Amino acid sequence: MRKILFALVIFFAATSGSSFKNTYTFEPVSVIELFTSQGCSSCPPADKLLAETITEAKKDGKKIFALSFHVDYWNRLGWIDPFSDKKYSQRQSDYVSALNLNGAYTPQMIVNGTTQFVGSDKSSLSNALDKSFTTNAKANFKTLTAKSVEGKSIHLQYSLDGEFSNSKINFALVSLAETTIVKRGENGGRTLTNENIVRQFISTQATSSGEIDFALSPLPTKNNQTIIAYIQRNSDLKIVGAATAELK
Numbered sequence: 526m527r528k529i530l531f532a533l534v535i536f537f538a539a540t541s542g543s544s545f546k547n548t549y550t551f552e553p554v555s556v557i558e559l560f561t562s563q564g565c566s567s568c569p570p571a572d573k574l575l576a577e578t579i580t581e582a583k584k585d586g587k588k589i590f591a592l593s594f595h596v597d598y599w600n601r602l603g604w605i606d607p608f609s610d611k612k613y614s615q616r617q618s619d620y621v622s623a624l625n626l627n628g629a630y631t632p633q634m635i636v637n638g639t640t641q642f643v644g645s646d647k648s649s650l651s652n653a654l655d656k657s658f659t660t661n662a663k664a665n666f667k668t669l670t671a672k673s674v675e676g677k678s679i680h681l682q683y684s685l686d687g688e689f690s691n692s693k694i695n696f697a698l699v700s701l702a703e704t705t706i707v708k709r710g711e712n713g714g715r716t717l718t719n720e721n722i723v724r725q726f727i728s729t730q731a732t733s734s735g736e737i738d739f740a741l742s743p744l745p746t747k748n749n750q751t752i753i754a755y756i757q758r759n760s761d762l763k764i765v766g767a768a769t770a771e772l773k
């Protein structure tokens with residue numbers, strides 16, 4: 526009897542110390558958010574850098590998720606960016622507050638919600654990406670599926686794993702590539718190509734599972750779209766997990 530009790534004491538002593546340890550070892554991810562505008566003459570080099578990064582990530586297999594948010598505050602200067610939205614300007618403004626910046630500007634890149642720099646600065650982007658891949662993600666999508674539904678555009682279902690309390694999930698419906706002839710403004714006369722343009726953006730508080738619906742418009746063409754979803758802490762806007770969903 527004493528031997529049995531002793532064995533039980535040893536068992537619980539060995540297991541109780543590890544029962545609350547974090548066992549999540551998700552792969553590192555890097556989410557790049559570019560704030561840009563077709564009305565900004567300094568933005569095309571940043572748009573090009575984002576496109577090159579997307580191409581390189583596909584070759585390397587790294588989990589880099591790139592998004593191009595077109596702000597609307599350049600629209601008053603002669604060219605209305607067809608992909609701009611005041612909601613994206615507000616998102617950039619939220620980062621200005623969270624990162625204690627003096628103000629918004631374009632082009633601006635923000636990596637994983639914490640590191641910001643001029644969007645055409647290749648060296649700063651490289652350093653930020655290197656840094657982001659030194660830390661494992663804290664959360665992940667166990668499932669992330671999307672399908673077309675008549676009358677609802679795109680229906681998406683998800684489930685999460687890891688540390689996602691006090692966080693939100695951002696869902697971006699992305700147009701993979703668009704070419705625009707700019708007729709006025711600082712880029713008047715130029716033909717611009719933008720990649721991974723955010724066309725719709727939905728944020729919701731993170732729960733273990735759920736579903737959302739994108740609207741019927743704006744909607745990229747069928748073979749020119751993807752969905753990027755990422756988990757972001759409410760407190761400091763740090764991005765802690767990300768994934769993509771191909772449309773079925």
